[in-house]
Amino acid sequence: MLQRIGVSLEESLLKQFDEDITARGYTSRSEALRDLIREQLVARRWSDSADSSAEQVAVVSLVYEHDSMDLARRLTAIQHRDPHAVVSALHVHMDHHNCLEVLILRGAARKIISLAEQLVAVRGVKFGKVVPATTGKDLT
Numbered sequence: 001m002l003q004r005i006g007v008s009l010e011e012s013l014l015k016q017f018d019e020d021i022t023a024r025g026y027t028s029r030s031e032a033l034r035d036l037i038r039e040q041l042v043a044r045r046w047s048d049s050a051d052s053s054a055e056q057v058a059v060v061s062l063v064y065e066h067d068s069m070d071l072a073r074r075l076t077a078i079q080h081r082d083p084h085a086v087v088s089a090l091h092v093h094m095d096h097h098n099c100l101e102v103l104i105l106r107g108a109a110r111k112i113i114s115l116a117e118q119l120v121a122v123r124g125v126k127f128g129k130v131v132p133a134t135t136g137k138d139l140t
């Protein structure tokens with residue numbers, strides 16, 4: 001059931017918030033606030049579950065130059081160390097030199113974050129980002 005709440009904000013802060021959410025395509029403040037709250041809760045849940053074996057899901061994006069065969073081999077070798085953690089991998093050839101790889105990792109938080117960090121840290125990875133995800137079952 002939806003509950004209504006009142007929020008007090010400084011005018012300039014509200015103005016910036018409105019501009020930001022409009023630019024990002026939100027049509028209502030409520031939906032933008034809900035997403036912000038969920039993001040915060042997911043981040044907290046992830047840090048709380050760092051030592052537990054509860055299953056988590058994360059998305060890893062990597063951009064690198066495929067010209068370096070050694071780099072591509074290293075990224076693959078790291079993924080093969082824990083093959084069950086990588087549940088899906090998408091490879092897009094961005095241009096003549098750059099590749100984008102998007103991986104879905106599943107497993108205990110500590111394990112998959114460690115795997116993701118090893119991938120992002122490989123020398124030659126130009127862009128690397130790890131996004132904790134959630135089934136959202138407790139966040140509706």
Ligand code: NI
Nearest residue numbers: 066092093099
């Ligand atoms: Ni490629």
